[in-house]
Amino acid sequence: MKKLSFFIKSCIFLCALGIITIISLYTYAFFSPKIELKSSNQFYIYDKADKMVYEGSQTTEWVDLENISPNLINAVISIEDKNFYKHKGFDYLRIAKAMLSNLKNRDIVQGASTISQQYIKNMYLDFDKIWSRKIEEAFLTLELEMHYSKEEILEGYLNTINYGQGNYGVENASQYYFNKSAKDLSLEEATILAGIPKSPNNYNPVSNPQKAVKRAKLVATAMVNNEYITEKEKDSLNYDALEIIGERKTNNLQTLMYYQDAVLSELKTLDNIPKSLIDSGGLKIYTTLDLQAQETLEKAILNNMDGSSLQVASVIINPKNGGVSALVGGYDYAKSQYNRAISSKRQVGSTMKPILYYAALENNFTAATTFLSAPTTFSLANDKTYAPSNYNDKYANKEITMAAAISYSDNIYAVKTHLFLGEDVLVDTAHKMGITEKLKANASLPLGTSEMSMLDFANAYTTLASGGYKRNIHFIKKVEDLNGNVLYEYKNKKDLVLNENYVYILNELLTSTYNSAFIDYNSPTVMSLASSLTKKYAIKTGSTGSDCWMIGYNKKHLMLVWNGYDDSSPVKVSDGQISKKIWLETTETLLNNQDNTWYDVPKNIIGLPLNAITGKDDTNSKNSNIFYFVKGTEPGANQEILVSKNTTIE
Numbered sequence: 001m002k003k004l005s006f007f008i009k010s011c012i013f014l015c016a017l018g019i020i021t022i023i024s025l026y027t028y029a030f031f032s033p034k035i036e037l038k039s040s041n042q043f044y045i046y047d048k049a050d051k052m053v054y055e056g057s058q059t060t061e062w063v064d065l066e067n068i069s070p071n072l073i074n075a076v077i078s079i080e081d082k083n084f085y086k087h088k089g090f091d092y093l094r095i096a097k098a099m100l101s102n103l104k105n106r107d108i109v110q111g112a113s114t115i116s117q118q119y120i121k122n123m124y125l126d127f128d129k130i131w132s133r134k135i136e137e138a139f140l141t142l143e144l145e146m147h148y149s150k151e152e153i154l155e156g157y158l159n160t161i162n163y164g165q166g167n168y169g170v171e172n173a174s175q176y177y178f179n180k181s182a183k184d185l186s187l188e189e190a191t192i193l194a195g196i197p198k199s200p201n202n203y204n205p206v207s208n209p210q211k212a213v214k215r216a217k218l219v220a221t222a223m224v225n226n227e228y229i230t231e232k233e234k235d236s237l238n239y240d241a242l243e244i245i246g247e248r249k250t251n252n253l254q255t256l257m258y259y260q261d262a263v264l265s266e267l268k269t270l271d272n273i274p275k276s277l278i279d280s281g282g283l284k285i286y287t288t289l290d291l292q293a294q295e296t297l298e299k300a301i302l303n304n305m306d307g308s309s310l311q312v313a314s315v316i317i318n319p320k321n322g323g324v325s326a327l328v329g330g331y332d333y334a335k336s337q338y339n340r341a342i343s344s345k346r347q348v349g350s351t352m353k354p355i356l357y358y359a360a361l362e363n364n365f366t367a368a369t370t371f372l373s374a375p376t377t378f379s380l381a382n383d384k385t386y387a388p389s390n391y392n393d394k395y396a397n398k399e400i401t402m403a404a405a406i407s408y409s410d411n412i413y414a415v416k417t418h419l420f421l422g423e424d425v426l427v428d429t430a431h432k433m434g435i436t437e438k439l440k441a442n443a444s445l446p447l448g449t450s451e452m453s454m455l456d457f458a459n460a461y462t463t464l465a466s467g468g469y470k471r472n473i474h475f476i477k478k479v480e481d482l483n484g485n486v487l488y489e490y491k492n493k494k495d496l497v498l499n500e501n502y503v504y505i506l507n508e509l510l511t512s513t514y515n516s517a518f519i520d521y522n523s524p525t526v527m528s529l530a531s532s533l534t535k536k537y538a539i540k541t542g543s544t545g546s547d548c549w550m551i552g553y554n555k556k557h558l559m560l561v562w563n564g565y566d567d568s569s570p571v572k573v574s575d576g577q578i579s580k581k582i583w584l585e586t587t588e589t590l591l592n593n594q595d596n597t598w599y600d601v602p603k604n605i606i607g608l609p610l611n612a613i614t615g616k617d618d619t620n621s622k623n624s625n626i627f628y629f630v631k632g633t634e635p636g637a638n639q640e641i642l643v644s645k646n647t648t649i650e
Contacts, residue, residue, distance in 0.1 A: 045263055047289040048323070048477070054166070054260050063171045065155040067183045071190035072170065074229075076158065078222035079194055081115040085150055117141050118197075119157040158182075163196045164204030165246070165334060166257045177205060179245045187229070188237050191216040206246040206334040213239045246334060255298045258329035258339050263287055263475045265342070272488040273479055283487075286478040288323030290316075293590055297326045300585035304578050305331060310563045310571070313340035313454050314582065316590075317462055317558045321492045322471030338566070345437075345451040346562060349542025350409045351549045352426075352448035354506060355460055357402060359429040360417050361502040367509055367627045368615035368635060370399035371416045378415060378443060386443040388415055391543075394522050401615040403627065407512035407524040409541065411447055418446040432497050434459030434470050448542055458560055464506065464538070465553040467599060468498035501602050505628045510538035517612040517625040526550075528577075529584055535596045537587070541580070545570050550579035552587060555599055559587055604631050 045054040065073070077084050113121070120140045144153060163173035170193065174182040178189050185193065195215035196203045205212040220234045263285060267273060273283070293316050301312055316326040329339030338344070360369075373396040377387040388411045395412070396404075405413035418426055423441035430439055436459070437452035439445065455473060462471050471494060479488040512518055514530040524530075525541050535554060542549035546568040550561045561579045564571055605628050611618035612625035615635070 043264070044284045045260060045289075046284065046286045047291045048287065048325075049291075050286060051291070053256070053289065053291065055168075062159045062169065063182055065151055065158070067181070068155075068158060068170055069183055069185040069190055071187045072158070072182065072185050072193055073154070074226075075190045075194035075219050075223055076115070076154075078226045078228055079219045080118070080197075081113075082222070082226050084115050084154070087114060114141075115157050116144055116153055119153060119160070120144055161197050162200045163193060164200030165206055166260065177244055177246060178242075179247075187220075187233070188216070188239055188242055191219040191223070191237070192239075192242070194219045201337055205242075205244045207336075209244065253294060253298050254332045254334060255301070255328045255330070256294060257333040257337070258341065259287075259289055259294060259324075259327045259475070261329070261337070261339055262324070262327055262342055263289075266475050267479070270476070270479065270488050282482050284480040284482065284484075285476060286480075287475050288318070288321075288325060288477055289475070290325035293326035293586075294328075296589050297328055297582075297586045300582045300589075301328060301331065303585065304581045305563075308578065309565075310575060310578065311336075311340060311566055312582070313344065313562045314586075315341050315454055315458055315560050316586070317458060317465075317473060319462055319465035319471070319553065319555060319558050322462055322466075322473045323477070324473060324475050327475075340562070340566075341454045343453065344566075345453050346547050346564065347448050347451055347544045348457055349448035349544045349547055349549055350411075350414075351457075351540050351542035351551050352430075352446055352450075353406065353409065353414050353542075354464065354510060354538075354540055355430050355433060356414060356418055356421075356426050356446040357406065357509065358433075358464070358498065358502055358506050359421060359425050360402070361505055362429075362499060363421055363425070364633075365402060365417065366629055366633050367403050367505055368401050368610055368629075370401055370615055371405070371413045372398065373400045373405070373410050373412050376412050376416070378419060380443055386415070388412065388444070388447060396521055396613070398614075400613050401610075401627075403509050403512050403615075403625065404518055404520075404613045406509050406540075407515065407518040407612075408522045409513075409525050414446040415443060419443065430460060433463040434473075434497075448544065454560055454562055458558070461551055461553060461558055461560065463498060464503060465555065465558040466494070467555070468496055468500050468503040469494040470497045501604050501630045504599055504602055504605055505630070507538045507599055508626075508628050510540055511536060512612070512625070513539045513541070515612070515625065517623050520613050520623060526580060529580060532584055532588065534588060535591055535594075536598045541576065543571070543576055547571065548576045548579045550576075550583040552583055555597060556594065557587060557591060559583055601628075605629070606631055606634060608634055610635070 043055065044052055047053050148156075159169045159171070161170075162168055163170070163177075165176060167173040167176050170182045173193055173196070174180055174185060174189075177193070178185070192205055192212055195212065195218065198215070202208055203212050203215045216239065217237075220229070220237060223229045224231055224234050267283075267285065297314055297316060301314070305312060310331075312328060312331050314326075314328045315324060317324055327341050329341045329343075330336045357365075373390070375387075375389070375395060377385050379385055390411050391409065394408070396410075400410065400413065402413070402417075404410070423443065423445065426445055427439045427441045435452065435456055437450070437456050439450045439452075442449075458473060459470075462473060463469065474490055476488070477490050478486060480486055513524050514526045514533060515524060516527070516530065518524050519527070526539050529539075537552045537554050539550075539552040541551075546564050548563040548571055552559060561583045563575055563579045607626045607628050609624050610616060610627045611621050612623045615627070617635070618624060
């Protein structure tokens with residue numbers, strides 16, 4: 001009896017303590033400062049001309065609850081929080097049921113978040129499932145419930161929730177998906193929208209129409225269970241007749257969201273911006289986006305990839321400051337939000353070679369240095385061998401210049417150069433140019449066998465395009481709060497990390513890829529573009545079994561293009577033409593009305609006419625080409641090439 005009495009008294013005490021604690025918490029919340037709702041979760045993104053291109057919460061489209069279809073209101077309450085009007089922030093019975101279900105299944109299979117909790121989470125908190133975040137969410141939810149009516153909370157939730165495809169708020173989503181106001185939504189449309197917030201990427205009707213309808217039917221069932229509609233009304237729903245628009249009235253680019261995602265990703269890395277402010281929003285973000293460049297790039301992609309199952313990534317960078325003018329992370333953001341320009345790591349193929357040849361120039365090679373281009377087996381350490389081959393097994397079977405090796409993308413010449421220098425030299429040079437990926441020093445590295453992201457790889461080419469200055473590739477110029485206070489401003493820094501003489505020579509060498517003087521036993525790799533080029537560019541292509549690359553630049557413009565499959569399926573030889581055409585159309589369009597400017601010749605550089613393939617004095621030949629040298633390294637100046645003692649060539 002004593003034990004039973006003690007147990008009963010303990011239960012009474014704990015219940016009383018719990019009631020007192022809850023009352024205390026609600027009292028504390030009542031006297032806490034009032035949370036501001038309409039300024040929360042706002043992100044205003046501007047292009048380089050300070051024109052607004054995106055609003056994170058679309059607060060200009062904020063609509064009163066009375067201007068939202070009752071169909072949607074009832075659908076949201078049914079599927080998200082059926083006791084919304086009865087609880088004070090937390091549905092304790094639902095929490096208890098969820099806990100029992102999770103314990104039974106030994107996993108988190110059921111949640112119990114109310115609309116108030118979700119609203120707080122989406123406005124102010126990240127999505128880390130940690131106790132500190134849960135405690136903070138609880139306190140903010142109590143404050144929300146104490147200071148606002150149910151109608152105000154529901155209105156705020158509906159105007160700020162994520163509906164997928166970059167749409168925040170019900171009015172914006174209604175216009176995007178159905179081209180109508182939120183007040184005019186049909187029952188079918190309302191159930192579609194109400195089903196999206198659970199997983200915006202999976203349940204929006206543009207990306208996954210079948211999943212969206214399946215989810216909408218669950219919403220309709222919940223509405224029946226909560227007596228908002230009848231079983232007959234549910235059975236009469238016709239989702240096949242729905243017309244999904246999926247377009248915005250302005251800036252309706254299917255790739256623009258890739259750029260915006262990159263901006264928000266960079267925002268999180270800025271130490272000057274308080275994390276709490278990033279989580280809650282209320283920021284004006286001024287970017288380096290060139291809307292014309294983004295539009296031109298997307299048009300070129302659509303023109304050249306219509307009907308193709310390939311994926312694409314591309315980035316355009318201003319070499320003068322490292323600002324990203326345009327970025328595409330996939331063919332269509334509506335179908336795939338995976339940003340291949342930032343997140344995907346791919347082999348870069350022969351586009352790695354310019355980094356190698358810069359290192360060679362720094363180590364006493366010249367543009368006219370020759371190696372035998374013939375089938376070669378390289379003897380490596382530990383009795384290993386390596387036998388690369390040239391594309392289509394085309395070899396000069398004679399000595400060729402570095403200029404010719406670049407023009408034809410000769411693999412034998414590249415590996416010989418790499419092993420002569422020592423395998424660590426290429427790794428060190430790549431990192432000096434700005435690549436952060438950890439590269440493995442091996443014989444095949446100059447052929448681009450290491451994987452890295454496009455944006456990381458672009459660091460090296462930005463350094464070359466800027467004349468040897470290392471730039472910080474960036475999207476954000478400035479960040480302000482809603483009152484105009486500057487929280488962050490990009491400072492253009494340039495560190496000279498390369499020798500300007502050798503960078504100039506290399507940039508000239510990369511024009512050999514479309515120079516008719518190199519037409520001989522082989523043809524330059526982008527000779528097909530020569531007649532369409534109206535400006536002078538440094539160009540390099542690259543390919544692997546599953547990747548196609550095209551990179552080209554001058555002092556004003558750098559552009560990288562990749563094509564391939566996400567699962568690394570084999571690409572066709574003809575797929576390389578797609579990358580070339582995307583680059584060509586975009587670049588030539590953007591630079592159409594600009595002067596044909598090239599890099600200034602350094603004072604220590606001289607040019608000599610030599611045979612393009614042999615490097616000998618043969619000025620009357622059709623293969624005559626101007627070779628550039630640092631004074632004192634031209635032919636006849638008795639320059640020597642330093643050979644690695646650790647490598648044997650056979």
